[in-house]
Amino acid sequence: MWVASRPLVWHSGIFLLVLVLVLVPLIFLVLGSFSTARLPGDFSLDTMGWINYVKVYTDPGTYELFTNTLVYVGGSSLFGISLAVTLAWLVERTNLPVKLWIYAGVPMTLAAPGMLQAMAWVLLLSPRIGLINKWLQDLFGLEHPPINVYSLGGMIFLEGLRLVPTAFLMLVPLMRSMDPALEEAAAVSGARPLSIIRKISLRLLAPGLVAVMIYQLMTALEVFEIPGVLGLPAGIYVFSTKIYAIVRSATFMPVYGQANALAMVYLLMAVVTTYFYARMISRSEKYTIITGKGYRPRQLNLGKWRYPAVILVFLYLFLAILLPFAVFVYASFLSYVQTPSLEAFKGMTLKNYRLLAEYGEVGAALKNTILMVAVTATATVFLSFLVSLVVVRSKFWGRKLLDQLAFVPHAIPGIVMGIAFFWVFLKIDFLPIYGTVWAMAIGFTVSFLSYGTRSMNASLLQIHKELEEAAYVSGAPPWRTLWRVFLPLMLPTFVGVWIWVVLHAVRIAGMPLMLYEGPQNQVLSILIWNMWDEGYVPAVAAIGTLLMLTLLLLTLVVRYVGFRQQFMQAPNV
Amino acid sequence: MIKLENLHVHYQTDQGRVHAVRGINLEVQPGQFYTLLGPSGCGKTTTLRSVAGLETPDEGEIYVGDDLVFSSSRKIVVPPYRRDIGMVFQSYAIWPHLNVFENVAFPLREMKRRFSQQELRNRVAQALTLVQLDGLMDRPAPFLSGGQQQRLALARALVKEPSVLLLDEPLSNLDAKLREETRFELRELVKRLGITTLYVTHDQLEALTMSDRVTVMDQGCIVQSGTPMEIYQAPQERFVANFIGLTNFVEGRVHRTAGGQNQIGEVETASGRLRCVLPDDIASGDSVVLLIRPEDITVAFDLSFHRENVLHGQVDALIFMGDALECQLLVGGQRLRTKLHPSSGIQRGQTVALHLPAGRCRVLRSS
Numbered sequence: 029m030w031v032a033s034r035p036l037v038w039h040s041g042i043f044l045l046v047l048v049l050v051l052v053p054l055i056f057l058v059l060g061s062f063s064t065a066r067l068p069g070d071f072s073l074d075t076m077g078w079i080n081y082v083k084v085y086t087d088p089g090t091y092e093l094f095t096n097t098l099v100y101v102g103g104s105s106l107f108g109i110s111l112a113v114t115l116a117w118l119v120e121r122t123n124l125p126v127k128l129w130i131y132a133g134v135p136m137t138l139a140a141p142g143m144l145q146a147m148a149w150v151l152l153l154s155p156r157i158g159l160i161n162k163w164l165q166d167l168f169g170l171e172h173p174p175i176n177v178y179s180l181g182g183m184i185f186l187e188g189l190r191l192v193p194t195a196f197l198m199l200v201p202l203m204r205s206m207d208p209a210l211e212e213a214a215a216v217s218g219a220r221p222l223s224i225i226r227k228i229s230l231r232l233l234a235p236g237l238v239a240v241m242i243y244q245l246m247t248a249l250e251v252f253e254i255p256g257v258l259g260l261p262a263g264i265y266v267f268s269t270k271i272y273a274i275v276r277s278a279t280f281m282p283v284y285g286q287a288n289a290l291a292m293v294y295l296l297m298a299v300v301t302t303y304f305y306a307r308m309i310s311r312s313e314k315y316t317i318i319t320g321k322g323y324r325p326r327q328l329n330l331g332k333w334r335y336p337a338v339i340l341v342f343l344y345l346f347l348a349i350l351l352p353f354a355v356f357v358y359a360s361f362l363s364y365v366q367t368p369s370l371e372a373f374k375g376m377t378l379k380n381y382r383l384l385a386e387y388g389e390v391g392a393a394l395k396n397t398i399l400m401v402a403v404t405a406t407a408t409v410f411l412s413f414l415v416s417l418v419v420v421r422s423k424f425w426g427r428k429l430l431d432q433l434a435f436v437p438h439a440i441p442g443i444v445m446g447i448a449f450f451w452v453f454l455k456i457d458f459l460p461i462y463g464t465v466w467a468m469a470i471g472f473t474v475s476f477l478s479y480g481t482r483s484m485n486a487s488l489l490q491i492h493k494e495l496e497e498a499a500y501v502s503g504a505p506p507w508r509t510l511w512r513v514f515l516p517l518m519l520p521t522f523v524g525v526w527i528w529v530v531l532h533a534v535r536i537a538g539m540p541l542m543l544y545e546g547p548q549n550q551v552l553s554i555l556i557w558n559m560w561d562e563g564y565v566p567a568v569a570a571i572g573t574l575l576m577l578t579l580l581l582l583t584l585v586v587r588y589v590g591f592r593q594q595f596m597q598a599p600n601v
Numbered sequence: 602m603i604k605l606e607n608l609h610v611h612y613q614t615d616q617g618r619v620h621a622v623r624g625i626n627l628e629v630q631p632g633q634f635y636t637l638l639g640p641s642g643c644g645k646t647t648t649l650r651s652v653a654g655l656e657t658p659d660e661g662e663i664y665v666g667d668d669l670v671f672s673s674s675r676k677i678v679v680p681p682y683r684r685d686i687g688m689v690f691q692s693y694a695i696w697p698h699l700n701v702f703e704n705v706a707f708p709l710r711e712m713k714r715r716f717s718q719q720e721l722r723n724r725v726a727q728a729l730t731l732v733q734l735d736g737l738m739d740r741p742a743p744f745l746s747g748g749q750q751q752r753l754a755l756a757r758a759l760v761k762e763p764s765v766l767l768l769d770e771p772l773s774n775l776d777a778k779l780r781e782e783t784r785f786e787l788r789e790l791v792k793r794l795g796i797t798t799l800y801v802t803h804d805q806l807e808a809l810t811m812s813d814r815v816t817v818m819d820q821g822c823i824v825q826s827g828t829p830m831e832i833y834q835a836p837q838e839r840f841v842a843n844f845i846g847l848t849n850f851v852e853g854r855v856h857r858t859a860g861g862q863n864q865i866g867e868v869e870t871a872s873g874r875l876r877c878v879l880p881d882d883i884a885s886g887d888s889v890v891l892l893i894r895p896e897d898i899t900v901a902f903d904l905s906f907h908r909e910n911v912l913h914g915q916v917d918a919l920i921f922m923g924d925a926l927e928c929q930l931l932v933g934g935q936r937l938r939t940k941l942h943p944s945s946g947i948q949r950g951q952t953v954a955l956h957l958p959a960g961r962c963r964v965l966r967s968s
Contacts, residue, residue: 209690210696213694216653217708218712
């Protein structure tokens with residue numbers, strides 16, 4: 029291999045860099061939680077104490093916070109997983125007629141940013157302007173709007189819907205890799221269909237299912253945008269929104285140390301779930317066993333249940349993408365939000381889109397966003413690749429530790445990462461980073477390092493050394509081997525990770541909201557958040573429509589690259 | 602014990618509908634070891650799965666034991682769990698979440714009859730002893746070697762004492778040495794138990810060494826059925842001769858028939874006239890192909906050696922195979938292969954006399 033197997037200077041350099049990037053923010057987070065100084069900038073080791081912890085954990089509001097978080101995380105995971113299991117089972121194990129729609133449609137729902145989806149549902153279900161509420165009131169002559177989306181129920185419903193695509197994509201291979209002979213063996217052993225499902229299928233799926241469940245708990249726990257849009261206006265807090273509210277409170281003088289004290293517990297919860305997740309994954313690998321070649325999975329005949337199943341599938345796709353997108357497009361052409369009517373359609377205007385072009389902040393935010401996501405994505409790809417190279421291909425003494433360090437950010441919720449870097453950038457004021465897009469880029473790069481290195485590790489492991497050795501013995505010198513064998517094989521992963529990072533960095537509002545300062549440093553997600561806050565709903569709808577279309581296109585590119593990647597997989601040796 | 606009548610099976614693949622089994626009739630006698638042999642995609646596994654009830658045929662009838670388990674005309678489809686069968690899968694299908702004991706106990710726990718704890722233990726222990734897995738009862742299934750998994754699968758198939766045992770390429774996942782030992786053990790075991798066995802394989806050696814009766818399948822149809830010796834020595838189709846063992850093919854034309862079944866007639870070939878066994882429906886002048894197995898050819902160094910069916914050929918290639926010396930000879934432009942003892946001292950380029958015994962020369966109509 030062209031990376032010399034001797035530990036080189038750059039191995040240590042990468043190791044140190046990752047160590048600093050991951051540990052320094054965490055150290056600041058811990059120290060900050062003990063700080064009694066008013067402002068992070070005034071922090072010194074002399075002004076330390078337990079006061080933040082005492083204040084936070086004697087506050088009865090904190091216990092409400094726990095309950096809310098628990099109900100919201102548990103409820104949305106349960107709802108999301110049940111839906112995902114049903115969908116995955118329908119496409120993999122039955123003769124459902126519209127499978128292609130699910131395979132194509134479910135991953136598409138990943139394209140819509142959570143913040144925009146939540147705003148779309150506000151347009152549909154808010155007590156004041158919600159279109160569905162208005163329509164139901166007219167239909168049944170109700171005095172009060174029947175549904176309130178600004179509630180735990182609303183948060184659970186929407187986050188549940190949003191968990192479906194990831195869970196689905198994790199469950200499909202799980203169901204596919206289960207050798208049908210295991211179920212057939214039960215059938216010829218005399219077990220009835222229900223007994224097979226109970227004693228064999230579910231038992232075999234259990235470890236994977238629990239792993240998916242824990243993964244979804246982590247996602248729901250970390251997300252800021254859904255509780256931010258649906259919970260904050262009603263004063264229903266979960267951990268992520270509470271920390272944000274403390275730091276970014278408009279009315280009170282923020283108590284930064286208390287935010288850190290809360291973040292510590294929040295972080296602990298995330299670390300514990302991550303730990304269980306990692307354990308489940310290693311346990312489920314133990315279940316692998318010889319499998320037959322070229323089996324055809326048997327499909328259950330749904331019979332008369334075909335039509336209810338098809339309706340369920342389309343209802344999901346309708347609620348998860350079609351309806352939110354439609355309401356955004358609709359609202360983007362209105363002067364103000366109103367129920368659809370002949371009058372509303374007559375009054376439609378391009379005013380909102382024109383406004384976007386003229387409004388200076390939009391252009392600045394767009395430029396910032398492009399700079400920020402391009403830097404983040406490129407830095408993530410580059411750093412992850414170097415880290416994985418050391419982890420997979422070198423004999424560097426600390427490569428195992430490096431791998432674990434790079435995985436640590438996976439357990440850190442975005443808001444916690446945000447507040448940690450908030451302290452770092454305020455303290456190291458000799459670098460003028462605080463409040464700029466560079467701060468966001470650094471924060472995101474560290475956050476996405478775990479995803480980046482996992483993908484790169486997997487790809488590098490797949491490029492068997494013999495592929496390169498074959499190039500050497502065919503007469504290619506190392507740099508030609510790198511150019512003609514190694515890079516072409518890695519390229520799909522580079523492109524895949526790059527786009528994945530762009531897709532995520534552009535939609536996440538939590539961390540940028542913690543790190544930006546001043547209108548000249550806004551990115552799109554912040555701009556949307558602020559405009560929504562100030563009530564420019566039709567303008568938000570216009571930006572949102574354009575953003576969703578862009579993300580949808582990018583998602584399609586990712587699917588294509590992903591397909592190519594599978595296609596180019598080297599055979600196992 | 603097993604009877605298939607005019608069985609047709611279709612199944613759906615990504616490439617479209619496949620007519621996998623095309624009108625098969627066969628009957629397995631009680632206690633018989635019956636093998637379906639053929640290349641992959643010939644429909645043998647689909648046939649076996651239809652007997653198990655894992656595949657639903659489109660047409661025909663299937664009897665297992667005395668029960669009619671499938672009939673298209675009478676609309677009977679007995680589900681697999683009500684059929685009196687045991688089955689071993691190619692992948693063994695050992696349930697990884699259960700230990701050895703629970704894997705074997707599974708079929709017993711699914712039976713209508715309730716077993717006492719003691720009875721259950723005895724039955725499972727008995728089955729495990731049969732396959733020499735006693736002592737591994739509490740081992741989790743994923744911690745078994747390939748050979749142990751195979752034997753566990755067999756124990757699970759036998760534990761409820763079914764009247765029919767179905768085996769789907771059970772040896773194909775074992776390594777060569779183990780496969781050879783297991784071939785013998787498996788046949789011994791099912792013979793000792795006297796259980797009727799339907800065995801599916803693509804390995805000719807397994808089929809020939811283990812079976813009472815072999816049925817060769819190709820493209821969804823039965824090509825030939827008979828004892829292993831009949832199949833090997835008297836193939837009735839070029840496909841069978843080609844698929845099983847090595848065969849020399851010599852093109853020719855019938856010179857004289859003798860009439861009657863399996864009579865010796867004469868065939869004109871490029872290298873001379875040869876006396877051979879002719880099928881009864883053949884006439885003078887028909888284009889035919891003559892088959893002779895390498896081991897049936899005798900090689901003589903003495904060129905004056907003269908009997909009927911002797912040809913002269915030149916040694917073109919010698920391949921040392923350890924236990925034998927494969928000798929390729931050119932006879933009138935035609936290549937014939939034969940086997941000699943490694944110490945025969947034959948040289949490349951040497952001219953030798955070949956004796957093709959008339960009784961070993963089979964003739965098939967050219968297609």
